[in-house]
Amino acid sequence: MRFTHTLRFRLIVLSVLCTAVVSLAGNLSLYGYLNDIINQRAAHIDEIYLSTLQSQLNTYLTDLNDLAVLCASDSTVSRSLNASKAEAIDAQERLDAYLATSPVQNYIDVLSVVNDEGLIVSATAQTFGELHDYDAIRAQPLYQQAVESGASQQVGVVQSIHGGEQALAMIRPIQGLGSRPGQGYLYVELNLELLDRALEPYTELNPLFVAEASGELVTARPAEVSDDFTAGELTDGDCMIGGRLYEVRSEPLSMGGLRLYHCVLQTELDQEGIHILYTVIAVVALSLLLALCLSVLFSAYFSRPISRLNDRLRRIAANDFSFDPAIEKPQDELGQIGRTVNEMSMSIQHLLRETEAMYNQRRNIEIDLLQSQVNPHFLYNTLDSIRWMAVIQKNPGIANITRSLSNLLKNIAKGTQDKIPLREELGLLNDYIAIQSVRYLETFTFENRVPEELYDCRIVKLTLQPLVENAIFHGIEPTGECGTITLTGRAEGGDLYLCVEDDGAGIEPERLAGILTTERKRSGSSMNGIGIANVHKRLQLIYGRQYGLKVESEPGKYTRVTVHLPKEV
Incomplete structure (x- = not known):
């Protein structure tokens, strides 16, 4: 009798097949479980990125608004509207002083005060003033809106008066002591390179950009999208960008109708997750009958590393991201999963440390800024x-x-x-x-x-x-x-x-x-x-x-x- 016809052969084959089925079902189930946790953590990290960037960009816009409020409400600046040369010189010095103390001073291209009588007083910004600045400012549609509406402030993305590049412009009526409504206006241009530099450290991971309410991009165009792409095509949720599926999230910024967009690429595992789940359920259901006789033998092999992984995941859920060498001991798929879990824990721990260091650095800067010099x-x-x-x-x-x-x-x-x-x-x-x-x-x-x-x-x-x-x-x-x-x-x-x-x-x-x-x-x-x-x-x-x-x-x-x-x- 040939060996292939023996009961021993059949038992060996049956045991191997049963073990393979149960192992496959267990590993796929565990992989799906761990993948869900990793995706949840990744989503949480993406939320932190988006919130941090939103807060940082809003801080820049708030600094711009604070600079405009200081300049527009200054009595020296308002007196310069009377067209006295000495008062205009004092106003220019005051504008320079405010600009020098602003956190966004290196990105202010224009800081000028104009009125209807041909007066323009400009601070020493990043670009040099030109003879046509007065006419260029008054020709801005944003300036016309401010004059016609009488609103306290107008903000929007415009073409810079010193070139064809886009800039974030703010127009605010002069409201200093002694000024009259509509007597003069403060015009400020913020170079949008500030927003690009804020997004640059994060764009290598996922596409990030800022767009106007109309959908036009105001920051650098991501490499994943075509030249005719506009953010107006996007809604929060799953969207196709450049032929690939992304999860899009957006948050409004504090002024100018701007929004911050963050696009996360959906992996093939995410798309096939439901099919894997159905397959695992079917395999497990069919394998239960075959694996029953071998469950006692295999339980000791599987239960211990799975329990260790479960304990490790519970500690991760309790914010314990320390390294656990025990889950990497198996020289099989479970050991690879353990290494993946440890790598994930180390990555999260490193991210938390960086976040804490950034918070401490910002806190120290805020404390230092509160220390004033002698008047x-x-x-x-x-x-x-x-x-x-x-x-x-x-x-x-x-x-x-x-x-x-x-x-x-x-x-x-x-x-x-x-x-x-x-x-x-x-x-x-x-x-x-x-x-x-x-x-x-x-x-x-x-x-x-x-x-x-x-x-x-x-x-x-x-x-x-x-x-x-x-x-x-x-x-x-x-x-x-x-x-x-x-x-x-x-x-x-x-x-x-x-x-x-x-x-x-x-x-x-x-x-x-x-x-x-x-x-x-x-x-x-x-x-x-x-x-x-x-x-x-x-x-x-x-x-x-x-x-x-x-x-x-x-x-x-x-x-x-x-x-x-x-x-x-």
């Missing part, structure tokens, strides 16, 4: 006080005020983000009060009632000085009478509370409601331009949102600002 007007006022002391009093007081000024400058030059003992902060505050006492002679008195046992607690440098400065300028000085500023402090549990209170003019309820969220215009009498809102934001960035300032006031009676910090020694 030269304060130096001028102080030096003027010193001069009059020398002329009128002829006494050693000039040495004291000079020493106080020197101490302030020396400490501010070292930075304002450091944490120092409360004792040193009070020393800086005393130096500031010594200088202001000369300027505002017999206008206010300062009382320090902070217990000495709190002097070793550490706080952020220049936290108290802006609050006392605000009490002098906005509390005591407007009353025209002598007032008192009182500083108190206490410790409760693990927190430190410092309170600056004055008996001055107080704050109206409508202004009090937004005093911690609204940035006030920088005062020429301020030492460093750090207002109450900036102090509050700076403390929350450093210590957390549960800390910061609390402002209480009653008009005509008092204003009390309480600083809430963690107690650090």
